[in-house]
Amino acid sequence: MQIPAPEMHDAPANTTPKAAVSLHDGLVTALRDYIVEGNLADGARIPERLLCDRFGISRTPLREALKVLAAEGLIDLLPNRGARVRELSAEDLRELFDVMGGLEALAGRLACERISDAEVAEIEQTHHEMYRFYLRREMHGYFQCNQAIHRMIVEAAGNATLSATYASFAGRIRRVRYSANLAKERDRWGEAMREHEAILDALRRRAGSELSDILFQHLRNKRKAAQAEVA
Amino acid sequence: MQIPAPEMHDAPANTTPKAAVSLHDGLVTALRDYIVEGNLADGARIPERLLCDRFGISRTPLREALKVLAAEGLIDLLPNRGARVRELSAEDLRELFDVMGGLEALAGRLACERISDAEVAEIEQTHHEMYRFYLRREMHGYFQCNQAIHRMIVEAAGNATLSATYASFAGRIRRVRYSANLAKERDRWGEAMREHEAILDALRRRAGSELSDILFQHLRNKRKAAQAEVA
DNA sequence: AGCCGATTTTTTGCATTCATTTTTTGAGAA
DNA sequence: TTCTCAAAAAATGAATGCAAAAAATCGGCT
Numbered sequence: 169m170q171i172p173a174p175e176m177h178d179a180p181a182n183t184t185p186k187a188a189v190s191l192h193d194g195l196v197t198a199l200r201d202y203i204v205e206g207n208l209a210d211g212a213r214i215p216e217r218l219l220c221d222r223f224g225i226s227r228t229p230l231r232e233a234l235k236v237l238a239a240e241g242l243i244d245l246l247p248n249r250g251a252r253v254r255e256l257s258a259e260d261l262r263e264l265f266d267v268m269g270g271l272e273a274l275a276g277r278l279a280c281e282r283i284s285d286a287e288v289a290e291i292e293q294t295h296h297e298m299y300r301f302y303l304r305r306e307m308h309g310y311f312q313c314n315q316a317i318h319r320m321i322v323e324a325a326g327n328a329t330l331s332a333t334y335a336s337f338a339g340r341i342r343r344v345r346y347s348a349n350l351a352k353e354r355d356r357w358g359e360a361m362r363e364h365e366a367i368l369d370a371l372r373r374r375a376g377s378e379l380s381d382i383l384f385q386h387l388r389n390k391r392k393a394a395q396a397e398v399a
Numbered sequence: 400m401q402i403p404a405p406e407m408h409d410a411p412a413n414t415t416p417k418a419a420v421s422l423h424d425g426l427v428t429a430l431r432d433y434i435v436e437g438n439l440a441d442g443a444r445i446p447e448r449l450l451c452d453r454f455g456i457s458r459t460p461l462r463e464a465l466k467v468l469a470a471e472g473l474i475d476l477l478p479n480r481g482a483r484v485r486e487l488s489a490e491d492l493r494e495l496f497d498v499m500g501g502l503e504a505l506a507g508r509l510a511c512e513r514i515s516d517a518e519v520a521e522i523e524q525t526h527h528e529m530y531r532f533y534l535r536r537e538m539h540g541y542f543q544c545n546q547a548i549h550r551m552i553v554e555a556a557g558n559a560t561l562s563a564t565y566a567s568f569a570g571r572i573r574r575v576r577y578s579a580n581l582a583k584e585r586d587r588w589g590e591a592m593r594e595h596e597a598i599l600d601a602l603r604r605r606a607g608s609e610l611s612d613i614l615f616q617h618l619r620n621k622r623k624a625a626q627a628e629v630a
Numbered sequence: 631a632g633c634c635g636a637t638t639t640t641t642t643g644c645a646t647t648c649a650t651t652t653t654t655t656g657a658g659a660a
Numbered sequence: 661t662t663c664t665c666a667a668a669a670a671a672t673g674a675a676t677g678c679a680a681a682a683a684a685t686c687g688g689c690t
């Protein structure tokens with residue numbers, strides 16, 4: 169008797185719109201979301217049985233999913249000792265932010281090579297929308313626009329491999345991004361806005377190398393804010 | 400990581416697999432090597448049973464390994480239709496080279512922040528060695544040194560996450576690198592040497608942003624050579 | 631003869647089972 | 661009490677078994 173379907177509660181506006189083509193490819197994304205959303209304690213042991221019950225499947229497909237997530241770096245898989253949610257050390261965070269910075273720098277460089285005026289205009293529009301949120305001190309809307317702009321730049325790079333890699337790393341720090349909230353980010357709102365102005369300016373001029381530098385530095389500054397938050 | 404040779408039942412001549420970090424995650428690396436080395440026809444269907452016999456294991460661990468490799472992008476996993484070695488289209492190759500370029504650019508930038516004089520000296524030494532191979536037209540030695548330099552820069556970045564990501568992508572294009580040989584690369588030997596001079600110069604001056612640009616462009620040129628090869 | 635559809639065979643996906651390994655529990659001694 | 665050690669319980673890693681889906685084979689038809 170086959171299982172009807174792993175009851176995956178409809179994810180709330182997940183930023184990864186990857187269509188789960190395969191049914192148990194879907195399990196991987198479901199499990200990933202489950203972990204990213206913080207349903208599992210950090211570093212705690214994850215008994216397979218528990219997750220099996222949770223998702224209504226047997227251990228075989230679950231273990232396959234766990235192996236994949238371990239390869240992604242989201243969890244640790246200790247031999248004979250089960251799976252644990254990977255704890256992100258300060259060092260891990262530093263590394264992840266830098267890699268994200270490198271990927272965004274690349275995205276900016278590539279985007280300058282091929283972005284259309286229409287796409288630039290679209291980003292500009294979102295930028296202005298973000299500015300309005302900034303003026304009104306509306307944190308949430310600002311954050312949404314911010315994310316959208318970065319995503320648009322990555323998409324404008326026209327490199328599916330880059331997009332996938334970027335999404336993967338973004339997922340890994342999303343947990344931290346949410347928990348260590350943006351309280352500190354607030355202190356550098358003005359700075360961040362200026363940086364975004366510079367980003368847009370470089371993008372308009374299709375100054376790839378320059379944009380690359382700006383984006384990396386932008387992420388560096390974000391990193392500093394996030395690190396200050398942790399401490 | 401040990402290679403579980405095609406027969407792990409009788410473990411007499413098992414030359415100490417050494418404290419393998421994980422037991423049959425070694426299977427993943429073994430399978431990866433098996434594929435990268437081209438033992439499987441491109442795009443050909445891969446019956447699980449065949450690989451099970453080949454590696455002397457049952458289907459369960461094999462399928463786990465396949466899922467991981469599929470997540471890495473090395474193979475395609477069609478629902479109910481088995482695994483296939485992923486064929487790299489020209490588009491895939493373009494994307495991969497650009498991502499590699501972005502990662503190297505990042506590595507260069509980070510390396511400039513923290514590399515020691517001793518490490519620079521080590522790279523310089525390898526560079527000179529490479530130059531001697533270049534003068535003698537010894538392709539193989541040149542290539543080895545080349546690879547070593549790039550690897551040293553990545554390591555000098557001091558970012559384990561970056562190193563792992565870089566290694567993963569390097570693995571994905573290795574197959575192509577081997578097949579589409581460096582015949583064409585020969586034509587731009589002089590150019591490549593000049594680029595490497597510039598890389599070393601920027602590294603000496605710790606000019607991160609500049610080195611970043613040079614490395615990306617360097618990979619771009621490599622890409623052009625590789626693409627010309629395919630055609 | 632060639633093409634199409636049904637039946638057989640193979641293969642995949644998942645559940646279940648088995649053997650180790652690890653963890654927990656409990657009894658006894660210092 | 662607490663420490664140690666052994667036995668029990670549970671969890672993991674891997675093999676096998678079974679139902680569904682694909683592929684292959686064979687028989688029937690135009």
